Amino acid sequence: MRIGIDLLWVRVGICGGTESVVRNLLDGFTQYAPQHEYVLFVARDNAESFCHYTEYPCVKIHECPIDCANPAKRILWENLHLDNTAVDAQVDVMLIPVYSKPASHSKIPYVSVIHDLQAVHYPQYFSPVKRLFLKYAWRKTCRTSAKIIAISDFVKEDIAKRYPYVADKLVTIYDPILSRQSALSFSQLAEKHDLKQGKYFYCVSSMLPHKNLETVLKMMQLRKQNGETEEKLVLSGVGGNDREMQKLVNRLEIADMLVLTGFVSDEERDCLYENCDVFLFPSIFEGFGMPPIEAMRKGKNVVMTDRTCLKEVTEGKAIYVETPFDPKEWDRKLKEAQQIEGKKEPFEKYSLKCIVTEYVKALTEC
Missing domain, CATH: 3.40.50.2000 (Glycogen Phosphorylase B;)
Incomplete structure (x- = not known):
């Protein structure tokens, strides 16, 4: 045919x-x-x-x-x-x-x-x-x-x-979903973005409103106010209003805790998955949602919402926030994820x- x-x-x-x-x-x-x-x-x-x-x-x-x-x-x-x-x-x-x-x-x-x-x-x-x-x-x-x-x-x-x-x-x-082990050395990305291995949270997302990035940024502000400044948030993605995002970052005064990588290659993304502490996915609307599955295949704990299809496609294997717009709950769930040993999930059906x-x-x- x-x-x-x-x-x-x-x-x-x-x-x-x-x-x-x-x-x-x-x-x-x-x-x-x-x-x-x-x-x-x-x-x-x-x-x-x-x-x-x-x-x-x-x-x-x-x-x-x-x-x-x-x-x-x-x-x-x-x-x-x-x-x-x-x-x-x-x-x-x-x-x-x-x-x-x-x-x-x-x-x-x-x-x-x-x-x-x-x-x-x-x-x-x-x-x-x-x-x-x-x-x-x-x-x-x-x-x-x-x-x-x-x-x-x-x-x-x-x-x-x-x-x-x-x-x-x-x-x-x-x-x-095609998952590969990154051949990239983390030291290259560490120098480029001023990161430490296992000392950052990772998120792959556009900057569109339904991605709910504002909530996790407010969570980072909360962590900073509590003196928890050791770990940064790394955000990779394109699309949306970059200017408004930067205004929000400046208003929250968390520029020193945030790394915006913009578009990254598959190798860079995979390397960032492999070396992060916890993966975050705050989106409230998805038709599928590949990043949480990619992260769990790498053995990373994922904190995310359970809206639309997300609990369906992740098979209930992530840590889910019940109130997606509550920075305090995100912080609690993040701390919970940090206490659990990561497990590689194969997700063979994908x-x-x-x-x-x-x-x-x-x-x-x-």
Whole structure:
């Protein structure tokens, strides 16, 4: 079977977890399902980041005359031309890893992934135009896709509640998580960020409001007021309002206890996981939530919320705060985590082999 995959939306280093998921999937397809052929529809300005896949006989790259850096033009091009391009490439089924499925299409079946319906739950985080577009895109995707993949049971139930006519098309397939031992020496990062091994808390997150970073920053302020200044908070991620974040840090007077790394490579992130004391994940809304699982695979204790899908995907194995916006409870739970010996959790069901098997089944059954 020839499977087309829309990658026009990937803005390298900007799309966060969604980009990681699709790259993990591509690695999995080449390793565990090379009997199929994969046509990667890429943009002019992200093509280079996918060119190494041409080393695999089962992968073909199709560069489209559009740039991912301009979302409006990209979405328009996808709606007008992607399906015809897929027909010309003779694909048997199209995988759309995000919400940008073409409005109309040929007889090629489409399998679309919906990661969450965040704009329904938190409309205040989106402009009126973006809200309208997302609602249109989700409705169109649900009506015209042969199959919808939800990345957790929480998301599946959320979609079925709002679009009941799509219930028989829905299937839950979790995100694939690829964990590796970092080959990076911690001494390099220690010098770069002025860190001590095992003397910092780690968090991987964008700076969007639903990530609830303000609460853990207030927890750090509380620790400083109590004279607990030995351990820093290291935050890695992109997206959101950096300027507002810096204003908050300055107002709380905790700049000396915070390290903002910005975007980090997978190797840097893994090294920071491996050498932290406790991993923190204060988000109150996720469709899946990869970082806590990545941290627990490294044997780190995780303090996090249990909102939306988070207790589901972490299987109840983390330490959960009951009041996500209470800095004092975060501090108590953090101290509790520090008293417990970390245990590596394998989470085999998120392995590439397991997830790729489920994706291939969904794609080939269309």
